[in-house]
Amino acid sequence: MCADLAEAVNEPIAIDxxxxxxxxxxxxxxxxxxxxxxxxxxxxxxxxxxxxxxxRGMTRGWRPAFERP
Structure with a gap:
């Protein structure tokens, strides 16, 4: 009983x-x-x-992109 409860508590709950x-x-x-x-x-x-x-030097030339590639 306690082992089942411990397993249930430790299992991640999948939330959509x-x-x-x-x-x-x-x-x-x-x-x-x-x-x-x-x-x-x-x-x-x-x-x-x-x-x-x-x-630009801080990020070694990387620039953020506003649109997905």
């Missing part, structure tokens, strides 16, 4: 990220998409700030 987002928004798909789009805008702004503030 899509289900997690929908659960956070109480099943409202439009609200979930809006939040994800706002997150994308925020991260792009942060990436632009980082690109403007760092030198």
């Amino acid at each position: 990220p899509v289900d997690e987002v929908l659960s956070y928004h109480a099943g409202d798909i439009r609200a979930a998409i809006l939040t994800l789009l706002k997150d994308c805008v925020h991260l792009r702004e942060q990436l632009a700030l980082m690109e403007a503030s760092m030198s």
